[in-house]
Amino acid sequence: MLAGKGIRAVAVMWAMTFISFILVPLRLYTRVYIIEALGVDDHVFNLAWVFLLLYTIFITIAGVHGFGQPISTLPIDSAVQAVYNEMIGQTFAVIGMAIAKLSLGLFLLRIVVKQWHRLSIWVSMVSLSIVSVMTAIIFWTQRVPSKSIYDPRVPGRSIINVTPFSILLGSWCAAVDFYFALLPWIFIWNLNMKFKEKMSIAISLSLGFIACVCGIIRTIDLGGLSSTNYTEDTVDLVIWSGVEMAVTLICVGIPTVRPLYRVIVHGSSVKSSDSRYIKQDDSSHSSRFRMQNPTKRSTMFSVAQESITEAYIARNNQSDEEILMGQYGNNIGGIRVREEG
Known part of the structure; x- marks a missing residue:
C-alpha cells in the first residue's frame, strides 16, 4: 500500500493530471465550436495528456508495491514490481514530454510566417523526438537481459549507462521549452499592434518558460536513476517529470482557449x-x-x-x-x- 514519499508523489501526480485535463475539453470546444479550426496539434495535445495519465497510473501501481519507500524495507517481490511499474511509467513520461513539446511546436507552426521560424521549429521537434525515443530504448536495454534491470535475482551485465542520455534529454527539453517561449516575442514584436495586445499575446504564448524551469529541476534530480535505493531516491524525479508534462500542457492549452475566454467574459463574437x-x-x-x-x-x-x-x-x-x-x-x-x- 502507499506509504512514505509515495503518498506525496502519487497525490501530486493525480493533481497535475486533473488540472491539465481541464484544458482538454475546453480546448476542443474552443477549436470545434468557437473558431472552427481543429488541427493536428489538438490531437497531439490530447495524446500527450493520455501519456501523462498512463504515467500517473503506473506510478500509482508502483506506489502500491512500495515506490517512495526505502527499497531495503520492501519484500523482494514488491520491490521488483515497484521498480518495474515505475520504469513503465517513466517510459510514458519520456515519450509523453516529447509529444507535449510537439503539440506546442505544431501550434507555433500555425502562426509563424517566416521560413527560418518554421525551419527552426521543425528542427527542434524532430531532434527532441529522436533524443526521446533513443533515451526510452536505452532505458530498457542498458542491461542484458532487460529483466535484470529491475530484478536483482536475474543475472545480467550492463552494456550502456542511461544517465548521460537522460541528462541530454532533460537539457534538450529545457532548451526547446526556452526557444519555443522566446520565439513569440521575436515575430509578434514586429506587428503594428497596440502594446497592450502585444504583451498579452506574447506572454500567453511564452508560458513555456515555466516548463523550462521544471525541466531544469528534473534534470538535476536525474542522479536517482543510478541509485541502489531506486524506489525512494527517484521520487523527486518522478514528481518533477509529471509536473513538467502537466505544466507544458497547461502552457500550450491556455493560449488556445483565449477566444472562449473572450466570448464568456467580454461577450465578443x-x-x-x-x-x-x-x-x-x-x-x-x-x-x-x-x-x-x-x-x-x-x-x-x-x-x-x-x-x-x-x-x-x-x-x-x-x-x-x-x-x-x-x-x-x-x-x-x-x-x-x-x-x-
Missing part, C-alpha cells in the same frame, strides 16, 4: 467586424500570399508584402489573438496557402 494590422519587415522583395478557408463562406485572410510592408487582413472579425493562434495557419485545419505571382 468571432464574427462581427473587420480587423487589419500591418507587420513591418526588413526584407526588400515583394510577394503576395492568400490564405483561404474553403470550409467557411466569405472567410479570407490575406498577407501582402510590398517592399517592407506586410498587411494582414481578416474578415469576419478575427481578433488579434485568434489570428495569431493560427485559425488561418498554413495548411492546417483545411486552410490553403498559395503564392500569387
Whole structure:
C-alpha cells in the first residue's frame, strides 16, 4: 500500500493530471465550436495528456508495491514490481514530454510566417523526438537481459549507462521549452499592434518558460536513476517529470482557449467586424500570399508584402489573438496557402 514519499508523489501526480485535463475539453470546444479550426496539434495535445495519465497510473501501481519507500524495507517481490511499474511509467513520461513539446511546436507552426521560424521549429521537434525515443530504448536495454534491470535475482551485465542520455534529454527539453517561449516575442514584436495586445499575446504564448524551469529541476534530480535505493531516491524525479508534462500542457492549452475566454467574459463574437494590422519587415522583395478557408463562406485572410510592408487582413472579425493562434495557419485545419505571382 502507499506509504512514505509515495503518498506525496502519487497525490501530486493525480493533481497535475486533473488540472491539465481541464484544458482538454475546453480546448476542443474552443477549436470545434468557437473558431472552427481543429488541427493536428489538438490531437497531439490530447495524446500527450493520455501519456501523462498512463504515467500517473503506473506510478500509482508502483506506489502500491512500495515506490517512495526505502527499497531495503520492501519484500523482494514488491520491490521488483515497484521498480518495474515505475520504469513503465517513466517510459510514458519520456515519450509523453516529447509529444507535449510537439503539440506546442505544431501550434507555433500555425502562426509563424517566416521560413527560418518554421525551419527552426521543425528542427527542434524532430531532434527532441529522436533524443526521446533513443533515451526510452536505452532505458530498457542498458542491461542484458532487460529483466535484470529491475530484478536483482536475474543475472545480467550492463552494456550502456542511461544517465548521460537522460541528462541530454532533460537539457534538450529545457532548451526547446526556452526557444519555443522566446520565439513569440521575436515575430509578434514586429506587428503594428497596440502594446497592450502585444504583451498579452506574447506572454500567453511564452508560458513555456515555466516548463523550462521544471525541466531544469528534473534534470538535476536525474542522479536517482543510478541509485541502489531506486524506489525512494527517484521520487523527486518522478514528481518533477509529471509536473513538467502537466505544466507544458497547461502552457500550450491556455493560449488556445483565449477566444472562449473572450466570448464568456467580454461577450465578443468571432464574427462581427473587420480587423487589419500591418507587420513591418526588413526584407526588400515583394510577394503576395492568400490564405483561404474553403470550409467557411466569405472567410479570407490575406498577407501582402510590398517592399517592407506586410498587411494582414481578416474578415469576419478575427481578433488579434485568434489570428495569431493560427485559425488561418498554413495548411492546417483545411486552410490553403498559395503564392500569387
